[in-house]
Structures are given as C-alpha cells and as structure tokens.
Amino acid sequence: MLSSGKIPKKKIVIFASGNGSNAENIIRYFNKTDNAEVLAVFSNKRSAKVLKRAHELKVKALHFDREALYETNEVLNVLKDLEPDLIVLAGFLWVFPAKILKNFPNRVINLHPALLPKFGGKGMYGMNVHRAVIEQKELETGISIHYVNEKYDEGEIIFQATTPVKPGDSAEDIAEKIHELEYEHFPQVIEKLLFPSKND
Incomplete structure (x- = not known):
C-alpha cells in the first residue's frame, strides 16, 4: 500500500482547574503548527474558565468529578480513546491518579510556579507559592516543568x-513575572518532548 507521506499530528491533552491562560497559550501555539494539536481540555471544575476558553478555540472541553477520575475508569477510558502523546497539567490541583500514570508512562507533565524542590507540595499553588517566596526572602524564583x-x-x-x-515585589508582581516565563517556555518544552529528534 502506498503511503501519502503525511505524518500524523502529535496529540496533546490538557488538564486544568481554573482560569486556563496557560492552556489557551498552548492551544494557540500549536494551532500555528502542522505537527501537533490539543485534542481536549479536561477540568475538575464545571465553572472553570478554562472550559470556556477551550470551547471558544474549538477544542473539546470536558468536565469530570472525583468519582470519574479516581473511583471509576471514566476519565481513563476517554484518554485511552484519545491516545494522547502527552498529557499536560496546566494548573490542575488534584493528585493525578496512579492508574492513568501507569497507562501513560513518562507522558504526563506538570508546570509548577516555583523552583522545585522549593515551594512544592500540597497547597503550594498560585498566589500561595508567590507569598511563600516573599516570606522566605528568596532572591529568585521561577518555573519548573516536571514529569x-x-x-x-x-x-x-x-x-x-x-x-x-x-526588593518590594508583591505576590502579584511575582505572579506576572511567572506568567511571562510560563507563556514563553511551556509550549516550547512540550514541543521538544514531542519532537526530541528535531532538537538534537
């Protein structure tokens, strides 16, 4: 059988709990390419703005509850059907279940708004992180992307x-700096993970 030579697009799925500015940035970034696309955005909050952003960008927007994620295989089965090359957590606040990690080994990544291992762990997200950075009198902060x-x-x-x-930076000032780093680097890191041979 003859091949058309067209390489299938790499598939990305995003999980987010809130506003979704990083999810939107990732969707827009890959909309400009012909080698990868965001297939769906999942959120554990029905009212999360990220679902509206996804819908407006014509990306499948899915809401789920704790039972669907942890107790049944509902979310896992949808992911199996989608067959993503990479699952991206962009402001997703629940612990990711072991059964999904087992089915998608080394294919789930997260963005954290601090320089891990500092300021990580339960409750360390968003403004909580930035306030802690100020309280600890850190001279620098940043982002960490990790498996x-x-x-x-x-x-x-x-x-x-x-x-x-x-000196004098507020938590809001730091948040703005962190967002700039996230918007610049997160899509690029995703692309490098999807296409490692292009970056040799």
Whole structure:
C-alpha cells in the first residue's frame, strides 16, 4: 500500500482547574503548527474558565468529578480513546491518579510556579507559592516543568527558568513575572518532548 507521506499530528491533552491562560497559550501555539494539536481540555471544575476558553478555540472541553477520575475508569477510558502523546497539567490541583500514570508512562507533565524542590507540595499553588517566596526572602524564583508521579511536585524535573525577586515585589508582581516565563517556555518544552529528534 502506498503511503501519502503525511505524518500524523502529535496529540496533546490538557488538564486544568481554573482560569486556563496557560492552556489557551498552548492551544494557540500549536494551532500555528502542522505537527501537533490539543485534542481536549479536561477540568475538575464545571465553572472553570478554562472550559470556556477551550470551547471558544474549538477544542473539546470536558468536565469530570472525583468519582470519574479516581473511583471509576471514566476519565481513563476517554484518554485511552484519545491516545494522547502527552498529557499536560496546566494548573490542575488534584493528585493525578496512579492508574492513568501507569497507562501513560513518562507522558504526563506538570508546570509548577516555583523552583522545585522549593515551594512544592500540597497547597503550594498560585498566589500561595508567590507569598511563600516573599516570606522566605528568596532572591529568585521561577518555573519548573516536571514529569508527574504519585506525589505532588516530586517527579523528575525536565526544565526550569528563573526570574529575580526584587526588593518590594508583591505576590502579584511575582505572579506576572511567572506568567511571562510560563507563556514563553511551556509550549516550547512540550514541543521538544514531542519532537526530541528535531532538537538534537
């Protein structure tokens, strides 16, 4: 049988719990390429703005509850049907279940708004992280992109980027700097993971 020579697009699925600005940035980034696409956005919050963002960008938007994620195989079965090359956690606040990690080994990554192993773990997300950075008088902070395991923020680190913390910076100031790093680097790291041979 003759091949058309067209390489199938790599498939990305995003999990998010809130606003979804990183999810939107990733969707828009890959919409400009012809080698990968975001197939679906999953959220554990029905009211999460990320679902609206996905819908507006014509990406499948799916809501689920704890039972569907942890107790039944509902979310797992949808993921098996989608067959993603990479599952991206972009502001997803629940521990990711072991059964999904087992089915998608080394294919689940997370973005954390600090320089792990500092300021990681349960409850360390969003403004909680930035306030802790100020309280500890850190001179720099940044982002960490890492593989996901069964514990919060403890998987192998893939990439980090830093930004200085200046005297007088508020948690809101730091949040803005972190968002800039996230928007710049997260899609690029995803692309490098999907296409490692292009970066040799």
